[in-house]
Amino acid sequence: MTDIESRIDTSRPHTARIWNYWTGGKDNYPVDREAGDRIRQLHPGIGEYAREDRLFLGRAVRHLAEEEGIRQFLDIGTGLPSADNTHEVAQRVSPDARVVYVDNDPLVLAHARALLVGTPEGRTDYLDADLRDVDTILAAAGKTLDLDRPVALMLLGVVIFVEDDAESYAVVRRLMDALAPGSHLVLSHTVVHPSMPEVDAAVAFWNEHGTPRLTQRTPEAITRYFDGLELLAPGVVPCSRWRPDAPAPDVAMYAGVGRKP
Ligand SMILES: C[S@@+](CC[C@H](N)C(=O)[O-])C[C@H]1O[C@@H](n2cnc3c(N)ncnc32)[C@H](O)[C@@H]1O
Secondary structure: OOHHHHHOOOOOOEHHHHHHHHOOOOOOOHHHHHHHHHHHHHOOOHHHHHHHHHHHHHHHHHHHHHHOOOOEEEEEOOOOOOOOOHHHHHHHHOOOOEEEEEEOOHHHHHOHHHHOOOOOOOEEEEEEOOOOOHHHHHHHHOOOOOOOOOOEEEEEOOHHHOOOHHHHHHHHHHHHHOOOOOOEEEEEEEEOOOOOHHHHHHHHHHHHHOEOOOOOEOHHHHHHHHOOOEEOOOOOEEHHHOOOOOOOOOOOEEEEEEEOO
């Protein structure tokens, strides 16, 4: 057994794998599928929530590459390789785009090679690290990205795993502080909302059985991650409503994009 294989725990559902299950991937285990089905019973919209988050990623990266001239992306909490990963969307617009992926799940590390096949002009790199290890991430990212030029920091569905509010704001702030003016924050986050009580039951089930634990936050608390940034229209909204290509349902994941002045 390799070192990576020995780190893969198939006894408990893991977030990267369950996300992969809901978005139609094959890189998951029976324990993930069982929990995924149970959560779908509690919150039938969960499949759309994961799918809409990936579609938001595509629209946000395309907007940043096409309209804001962003050529560098730091994607933390990458997830298992899927259709239209960040480098594929960015390099379709700009073949020289550079992307650094970061995740702390050993199965994502095992599949990381699929994330590293980009255009010859661009570059992609992968780092096995925790979002909270800001200094490690910045030091490693600086080998591939020029941190004196704008970078898009992608935090999709990952800040939810930093339970302590103050720590979660501090991590995002420290990362953005290290980036050049003109950099952007792209963030999506599970919401707690009176109109969606079924989400709370699904999250409670996850926190009892899955890993890591997940924290829901209100739309106002999610908006605070963008303090000090210029929030792009339409602001912090259900990710399905962020500049949609077609009408889409409301989902329990809110998202926004902000520019560092
Ligand atoms: C819900 S998935 C989201 C995947 C992808 N960003 C997307 O939006 O489709 C969360 C990902 O964050 C990763 N993750 C969770 N906690 C993390 C941490 N503390 N540091 C780095 N990655 C983390 C998980 O392994 C998983 O791949």
